[in-house]
Amino acid sequence: xxxxxxxxxxxxxxxxxxxxxxxxxxxxxxxxxxxxxxxxxxxxxxxxxxxxxxxxxxxxxxxxxxxxxxxxxxxxxxxxxxxxxxxxxxxxxxxxxxxxxxxxxxxxxxxxxxxxxxxxxxxxxxxxxxxxxxxxxxxxxxxxxxxxxxxxxxxxxxxxxxxxxxxxxxxxxxxxxxxxxxxxxxxxxxxxxxxxxxxxxxxxxxxxxxxxxxxxxxxxxxxxxxxxxxxxxxxxxxxxxxxxxxxxxxxxxxxxxxxxxxxxxxxxxxxxxxxxxxxxxxxxxxxxxxxxxxxxxxxxxxxxxxxxxxxxxxxxxxxxxxxxxxxxxxxxxxxxxxxxxxxxxxxxxxxxxxxxxxxxxxxxxxxxxxxxxxxxxxxxxxxxxxxx
Amino acid sequence: xxxxxxxxxxxxxxxxxxxxxxxxxxxxxxxxxxxxxxxxxxxxxxxxxxxxxxxxxxxxxxxxxxxxxxxxxxxxxxxxxxxxxxxxxxxxxxxxxxxxxxxxxxxxxxxxxxxxxxxxxxxxxxxxxxxxxxxxxxxxxxxxxxxxxxxxxxxxxxxxxxxxxxxxxxxxxxxxxxxxxxxxxxxxxxxxxxxxxxxxxxxxxxxxxxxxxxxxxxxxxxxxxxxxxxxxxxxxxxxxxxxxxxxxxxxxxxxxxxxxxxxxxxxxxxxxxxxxxxxxxxxxxxxxxxxxxxxxxxxxxxxxxxxxxxxxxxxxxxxxxxxxxxxxxxxxxxxxxxxxxxxxxxxxxxxxxxxxxxxxxxxxxxxxxxxxxxxxxxxxxxxxxxxxxxxxxxxxxxxxxxxxxxxxxxxxxxxxxxxxxxxxxxxxxxxxxxxxxxxxxxxxxx
Numbered sequence: 001x002x003x004x005x006x007x008x009x010x011x012x013x014x015x016x017x018x019x020x021x022x023x024x025x026x027x028x029x030x031x032x033x034x035x036x037x038x039x040x041x042x043x044x045x046x047x048x049x050x051x052x053x054x055x056x057x058x059x060x061x062x063x064x065x066x067x068x069x070x071x072x073x074x075x076x077x078x079x080x081x082x083x084x085x086x087x088x089x090x091x092x093x094x095x096x097x098x099x100x101x102x103x104x105x106x107x108x109x110x111x112x113x114x115x116x117x118x119x120x121x122x123x124x125x126x127x128x129x130x131x132x133x134x135x136x137x138x139x140x141x142x143x144x145x146x147x148x149x150x151x152x153x154x155x156x157x158x159x160x161x162x163x164x165x166x167x168x169x170x171x172x173x174x175x176x177x178x179x180x181x182x183x184x185x186x187x188x189x190x191x192x193x194x195x196x197x198x199x200x201x202x203x204x205x206x207x208x209x210x211x212x213x214x215x216x217x218x219x220x221x222x223x224x225x226x227x228x229x230x231x232x233x234x235x236x237x238x239x240x241x242x243x244x245x246x247x248x249x250x251x252x253x254x255x256x257x258x259x260x261x262x263x264x265x266x267x268x269x270x271x272x273x274x275x276x277x278x279x280x281x282x283x284x285x286x287x288x289x290x291x292x293x294x295x296x297x298x299x300x301x302x303x304x305x306x307x308x309x310x311x312x313x314x315x316x317x318x319x320x321x322x323x324x325x326x327x328x329x330x331x332x333x334x335x336x337x338x339x340x341x342x343x344x345x346x347x348x349x350x351x352x353x354x355x356x357x358x359x360x361x362x363x364x365x366x367x368x369x370x371x372x373x374x375x376x377x378x379x380x381x382x383x384x385x386x387x388x
Numbered sequence: 389x390x391x392x393x394x395x396x397x398x399x400x401x402x403x404x405x406x407x408x409x410x411x412x413x414x415x416x417x418x419x420x421x422x423x424x425x426x427x428x429x430x431x432x433x434x435x436x437x438x439x440x441x442x443x444x445x446x447x448x449x450x451x452x453x454x455x456x457x458x459x460x461x462x463x464x465x466x467x468x469x470x471x472x473x474x475x476x477x478x479x480x481x482x483x484x485x486x487x488x489x490x491x492x493x494x495x496x497x498x499x500x501x502x503x504x505x506x507x508x509x510x511x512x513x514x515x516x517x518x519x520x521x522x523x524x525x526x527x528x529x530x531x532x533x534x535x536x537x538x539x540x541x542x543x544x545x546x547x548x549x550x551x552x553x554x555x556x557x558x559x560x561x562x563x564x565x566x567x568x569x570x571x572x573x574x575x576x577x578x579x580x581x582x583x584x585x586x587x588x589x590x591x592x593x594x595x596x597x598x599x600x601x602x603x604x605x606x607x608x609x610x611x612x613x614x615x616x617x618x619x620x621x622x623x624x625x626x627x628x629x630x631x632x633x634x635x636x637x638x639x640x641x642x643x644x645x646x647x648x649x650x651x652x653x654x655x656x657x658x659x660x661x662x663x664x665x666x667x668x669x670x671x672x673x674x675x676x677x678x679x680x681x682x683x684x685x686x687x688x689x690x691x692x693x694x695x696x697x698x699x700x701x702x703x704x705x706x707x708x709x710x711x712x713x714x715x716x717x718x719x720x721x722x723x724x725x726x727x728x729x730x731x732x733x734x735x736x737x738x739x740x741x742x743x744x745x746x747x748x749x750x751x752x753x754x755x756x757x758x759x760x761x762x763x764x765x766x767x768x769x770x771x772x773x774x775x776x777x778x779x780x781x782x783x784x785x786x787x788x789x790x791x792x793x794x795x796x797x798x799x800x801x802x803x804x805x806x807x808x809x810x811x812x813x814x815x816x817x818x819x820x821x822x823x824x825x826x827x828x829x830x831x832x833x834x
Contacts, residue, residue: 033756037756038756039717040753044696045817046693046806046819047694048546049812050810050813051723052733052734052755052756052813053724053756053813054763054814055724056725057762126757130762168760169759170759170761264735264737266765318764320764322778323765323776374775374796375795382621
């Protein structure tokens with residue numbers, strides 16, 4: 001490590017202002033601080049600082065997503081060979097999954113981090129770690145057959161318009177990963193809906209066996225084929241077609257446990273989201289105007305990307321409500337609207353993406369009223385004093 | 389009947405190097421008063437180098453409030469008056485005489501004195517500087533009538549002094565000081581004590597509230613907020629227990645005797661214990677032969693709110709402990725990625741949370757670099773006030789005075805934000821931001 005440190009120290013001056021590579025200052029800094037926690041010490045205020053930093057925080061979120069990613073890789077292969085009707089061994093399944101998923105992950109990271117590094121340099125700032133999480137979220141919410149160039153464009157759009165235009169990490173209004181998905185959804189609707197894109201190779205129509213439709217549980221539900229919804233067992237473990245990371249509820253719950261135990265993901269949002277979803281379903285159950293409305297809360301919650309959205313997307317600390325009370329309201333409405341949009345929207349089977357993006361837009365308003373209540377309480381206290 | 393208030397949100401930082409409860413006496417020899425300790429004071433010097441002073445002899449006054457006098461904590465000779473950038477008066481250093489010599493302010497019974505006499509005596513002796521006001525934490529204005537005078541009888545900061553032990557050492561003087569403050573405030577002094585078992589001596593003329601819970605339960609600002617929060621236009625006064633004793637002595641003995649008991653603590657002090665010395669003592673001779681090897685950080689005060697001083701520096705006027713911890717000027721290979729079994733963190737992302745009672749040797753490493761505010765909802769966990777900390781910090785950054793007022797700036801002091809600064813994932817200068825906000829309002833209001 002000493003040698004590496006010495007090497008970094010040696011080349012460091014070239015990246016400083018006036019150096020040969022000053023245009024790569026932010027890039028060098030990002031790599032250096034990635035390898036070594038800097039030797040910077042406190043100079044005013046508190047003399048000690050917690051060991052946590054944004055790198056640690058973000059890496060915890062990534063660790064929480066790893067179960068979903070690994071299952072997604074397996075399921076990609078599993079669904080593919082299922083569609084072909086072939087019996088293959090575990091390694092072949094994983095091999096196919098890796099081949100399909102890793103390029104999407106790579107493209108997302110390269111495109112997104114590229115933009116981040118450029119903007120950090122323009123702003124003379126250090127590279128923020130925020131994209132480390134977005135870069136992993138984007139592949140997990142993509143259908144496996146999405147063209148790679150589309151992932152690249154969507155990512156670049158999401159980072160520039162969704163984040164950098166607002167001032168970078170911490171300032172954005174909308175969740176960048178969801179924005180990337182929304183971009184594809186609105187720009188190339190055919191590529192992110194229908195029955196064929198969820199299974200690797202199905203789009204090209206490689207010798208699919210009879211009886212394999214590739215439809216997700218949600219599209220079955222939307223088309224009224226309620227009886228074809230897979231068993232709760234399959235929904236929970238995730239042996240179903242869907243976006244790469246959303247299918248296994250078990251993997252998502254594992255992630256949720258990691259996020260809650262480390263205190264990095266807001267349990268308030270997750271719980272409130274779940275409550276919101278269940279509440280909406282129960283309301284639908286009460287009316288039961290069509291077959292979709294009669295689905296039990298458990299089935300609704302386990303279908304589609306509801307859990308994935310509530311655990312990984314709605315909890316983004318920047319785009320969610322920032323006050324704890326606000327987080328309850330925000331989460332509840334996000335869950336409620338997700339189920340509502342899902343059941344009512346005829347054009348697209350899933351409502352989670354639109355619901356969370358909508359709540360992202362309302363989060364500042366929720367916070368405004370929560371903080372306003374605090375201010376009113378304070379003013380009232382002062383007014384009471386004047387009277388007495 | 390005294391009531392108990394339970395404080396849930398906060399954090400105790402367990403450090404190695406707690407002072408053992410034995411008190412040693414040492415002659416420090418060198419002392420200094422640092423005008424920079426007094427917020428908003430513009431000093432006008434009254435002495436020059438070589439002058440002989442007694443304990444209680446005026447050294448300088450505040451240019452804008454010339455009734456506020458700052459006096460020498462010990463008797464001796466003015467050795468040096470040092471100035472810093474822009475000729476800011478930094479330190480007035482005094483070489484003490486072996487035999488203490490005191491200005492005589494006359495013994496008196498606070499119960500029999502009236503408020504005016506008490507104020508005059510406190511001002512003349514220099515003890516007035518020990519009474520500070522909230523908001524702003526500046527020296528109190530003698531013409532104000534505070535809505536209450538608050539003393540926190542315990543400190544929950546890392547390695548903080550045990551005030552029960554210190555007060556026990558001078559109960560009569562403490563009682564006299566409380567009597568003085570009761571006269572000043574026109575009501576019993578609001579005394580905050582630790583909940584549960586405590587051995588704080590019983591004193592009269594106090595209105596006691598017990599506070600249970602982690603740091604910052606001992607912060608006087610938190611105690612005020614929980615019992616009677618400050619509204620716009622209101623003023624409360626606060627005094628440290630050790631200063632209450634000094635004020636008491638001024639009446640029982642008639643002298644300005646700044647004798648204090650200070651813990652010398654921190655992981656880098658070989659034999660951490662309490663020392664009896666005077667305000668403004670030099671730490672050089674005190675810490676001699678008692679330090680570990682390595683580059684060290686010397687702190688007048690505690691690790692969260694104290695001031696960095698040199699190895700031959702002096703204790704601050706309002707500081708009641710001296711802490712030495714290691715500097716953290718090293719690179720750590722993949723430090724952010726390691727499991728962190730022996731790294732203390734408020735977050736549960738390091739495995740050290742499995743051993744909650746462990747004590748740590750923490751250094752001054754920044755553990756990262758400044759970032760945008762990302763982790764919302766984090767600050768509230770260590771901030772036991774009905775105030776939205778991040779929103780208030782942002783209002784201070786934006787210099788939006790109306791918003792600061794609305795969000796409760798008058799109820800806070802920078803020390804109340806020290807824990808937020810400690811746990812902050814974004815590594816921002818929270819205390820500095822709050823101080824700047826307070827200063828801005830103070831200037832706008834005056």
